Amino acid sequence: MDVAARGIPATDAQVYSEVAQLLDRRAAMAHPPFSLTVSDAVALGTARLFSSRSLTGELLARFAGGGSVDSEALIEAARFEQGYASPEGFAALRCLVLWVHHRTHRAEQRG
Numbered sequence: 001m002d003v004a005a006r007g008i009p010a011t012d013a014q015v016y017s018e019v020a021q022l023l024d025r026r027a028a029m030a031h032p033p034f035s036l037t038v039s040d041a042v043a044l045g046t047a048r049l050f051s052s053r054s055l056t057g058e059l060l061a062r063f064a065g066g067g068s069v070d071s072e073a074l075i076e077a078a079r080f081e082q083g084y085a086s087p088e089g090f091a092a093l094r095c096l097v098l099w100v101h102h103r104t105h106r107a108e109q110r111g
Helices: 012-027 040-049 055-064 071-082 087-110
Strands: none
Touching: 012 040, 012 087, 040 055, 040 087, 055 071, 071 087
16 A cells, blocks of 8 residues: 655654654553554654665655655665664654554555
8 A cells, every 4th residue: 555645844853852742642551542643744754864875765765755655665664774773763763654554554444
């Protein structure tokens, strides 16, 4: 299933701020819902942060630029990039994966 986000990518500061707030909220819940995830702008901003000339970086760049990408490929790219990310970057990429899961879950519920 392809996923895309609308809007303008969030700035680095906005990404890290929203990720920290989201993780705090999710940690306070025993079973956080699928719908508790980052905004589209932060999903795009996270992808922009990890855009590069590598295969995974190019996929993230395509997504950050407003393109539609395969959800499984986006998850795989985010998980790959987690292996090279700072703790803050790792958390942001984890939130991107949660965002993709929410989008695919919502599409399955509609379908």
